[in-house]
Amino acid sequence: MRFLKANKIFNGNFFLPDNSVLVLNEQNNLIEILPESKVSNQTVEFFEGIITPGFVNAHCHLELSYLANKIPVKTGLVNFIINIIKQRQQEYKKEQIIESAFNADLEMWQNGIVVVGDISNNEDSFKIKQNSKIKYHTFIEVIGLNPNNKSKIFDNALLLSNQLREFKLNGSIVPHAPYSTSLDLIQLIANYNRENNLPLSIHNQETEEEKKFFYGIQNDFKKLYEFIKVDISFFKAPNCSSLSAYLPYINNQKAILVHNTFSEQADIHEAAAKNCFFCLCPNANLFIENKLPDYSIFKSYTNNLCLGTDSLASNYKLDLLSEANLILKHTHTFSLENMLQMLTFNGALALNLHDSFGQLLINKNTGLNLISFIDSEIKLIKKII
Numbered sequence: 001m002r003f004l005k006a007n008k009i010f011n012g013n014f015f016l017p018d019n020s021v022l023v024l025n026e027q028n029n030l031i032e033i034l035p036e037s038k039v040s041n042q043t044v045e046f047f048e049g050i051i052t053p054g055f056v057n058a059h060c061h062l063e064l065s066y067l068a069n070k071i072p073v074k075t076g077l078v079n080f081i082i083n084i085i086k087q088r089q090q091e092y093k094k095e096q097i098i099e100s101a102f103n104a105d106l107e108m109w110q111n112g113i114v115v116v117g118d119i120s121n122n123e124d125s126f127k128i129k130q131n132s133k134i135k136y137h138t139f140i141e142v143i144g145l146n147p148n149n150k151s152k153i154f155d156n157a158l159l160l161s162n163q164l165r166e167f168k169l170n171g172s173i174v175p176h177a178p179y180s181t182s183l184d185l186i187q188l189i190a191n192y193n194r195e196n197n198l199p200l201s202i203h204n205q206e207t208e209e210e211k212k213f214f215y216g217i218q219n220d221f222k223k224l225y226e227f228i229k230v231d232i233s234f235f236k237a238p239n240c241s242s243l244s245a246y247l248p249y250i251n252n253q254k255a256i257l258v259h260n261t262f263s264e265q266a267d268i269h270e271a272a273a274k275n276c277f278f279c280l281c282p283n284a285n286l287f288i289e290n291k292l293p294d295y296s297i298f299k300s301y302t303n304n305l306c307l308g309t310d311s312l313a314s315n316y317k318l319d320l321l322s323e324a325n326l327i328l329k330h331t332h333t334f335s336l337e338n339m340l341q342m343l344t345f346n347g348a349l350a351l352n353l354h355d356s357f358g359q360l361l362i363n364k365n366t367g368l369n370l371i372s373f374i375d376s377e378i379k380l381i382k383k384i385i
């Protein structure tokens, strides 16, 4: 048995009363939280700093880890996607792709991350995720703007989803983004996930071009579709924001909107009314568009915020604290408590894994990190378990 105490203990949602002691058994499961007065005849380990549950990275693409340092920075989303496609067309060795994913998984674990919501377009990373100490929820991602192809695309995703299950990994099917996935396909996926109580994720309002695309104003996506030689003459701009176009299909279910770099107050209001989660990935936003969201528009919705690293194709490291610190440096909108909740409970709730992770839970090992908070910067001192 271990008895742990620190300057402060954060339970995933708030700080515990001072002098709280965490009692762990030999399996590192939390068995009790006691006031120190009740454990006076035991050896209590004291930690200088703040103890938190393990961190939850709500948005990553492990399978893209081999593209670290391969993509030019700050070129805008459309050029970023074109560069990713060009790289994926090159003949990279499977071993290199797998080794990079293995290292990225280890990096996240060492950075105090215990849960990841991870996008997969293929099976490259499944084995790594199966053998990882990290708990993964895999988002099988689909792309297809032509509504006529929706059934074929969805059936293919179900096949990949079955493959995922053979690795004993949990996951769900998700649309890539509103500019790349038809509303019909988004509806089909949303209905399927709702019926099966599975979380959905979608890249949302990551570029100004997305707005223009939905309002029928000239935009860069023409260049993207020309590059991939896909005729989109069938596409009729709905003349509303991308979010307003697909939100009617999200009902009574978990949905994680990722990036939100160009979202406006009205968008966030509308999505929060449907209890959507907003996943912030600031380092990737700077890498791709050199722009950060207006964080003040999320002030009333801190319970709906979580954090993501995105992939090593659009980030220099997979370190959730680097994301948190970038936000803290850029805005005073959020308190330390808000930020710790984004790092832990909110992501677990968004991924439907809050019964096992993201908060201090009796009879569970949700990971324990020891952090410091000095000069508005959070640092990982060490992983306690």
Ligand SMILES: [Zn+2]
Binding pocket: 059, 060, 061, 119, 203, 258, 310, 311
């Ligand atoms: Zn992404």
